[in-house]
Amino acid sequence: MTVQTGTRTTRPRTTRALQAGVVLQVVCLLLPLLDLWIFGTIERHVEAAYPEWGPDDVAVDRNAIAITLAVVGVLGLPGWAGALWATRRNTGLRATVTTLFALGMVTLLSVAAMGGEPYDRYVPLWLGTTTLLLLAVPGVAAVVAVFREAGDRR
Numbered sequence: 800m801t802v803q804t805g806t807r808t809t810r811p812r813t814t815r816a817l818q819a820g821v822v823l824q825v826v827c828l829l830l831p832l833l834d835l836w837i838f839g840t841i842e843r844h845v846e847a848a849y850p851e852w853g854p855d856d857v858a859v860d861r862n863a864i865a866i867t868l869a870v871v872g873v874l875g876l877p878g879w880a881g882a883l884w885a886t887r888r889n890t891g892l893r894a895t896v897t898t899l900f901a902l903g904m905v906t907l908l909s910v911a912a913m914g915g916e917p918y919d920r921y922v923p924l925w926l927g928t929t930t931l932l933l934l935a936v937p938g939v940a941a942v943v944a945v946f947r948e949a950g951d952r953r
Contacts, residue, residue, distance in 0.1 A: 821876065824875045
């Protein structure tokens with residue numbers, strides 16, 4: 800029987816940035832739900848795009864937009880968890896964090912900027928921009944930290 804002993808490297812800056820990303824991901828997950836319950840901007844956005852629609856049709860489209868944003872928010876959580884796992888295991892750290900950051904930003908940009916007739920954007924501007932900025936800040940911080948900490952170890 801062989802016993803493996805592995806050393807786990809602590810990377811405090813990267814870990815803190817990724818933990819902040821998890822917290823902000825949860826906030827971004829809740830934003831469309833808060834909009835449904837409190838703000839109502841998605842509903843006004845749909846009503847402005849389709850003024851001839853009745854309340855039932857507006858509600859269906861509003862719910863579709865909010866559910867899409869919530870699903871994207873839920874899908875982001877495994878990305879942050881995977882990056883934290885890679886940080887803890889010190890396994891392909893730079894590649895993992897950079898790839899997940901790029902995938903997350905491309906997904907967020909697609910969702911935030913996507914539009915179609917008669918929408919200029921499916922997601923209201925404030926919601927798309929807020930989500931993008933809230934997640935870009937810890938993502939950029941994590942990428943910078945992982946490269947700086949890798950440089951510090953050399």
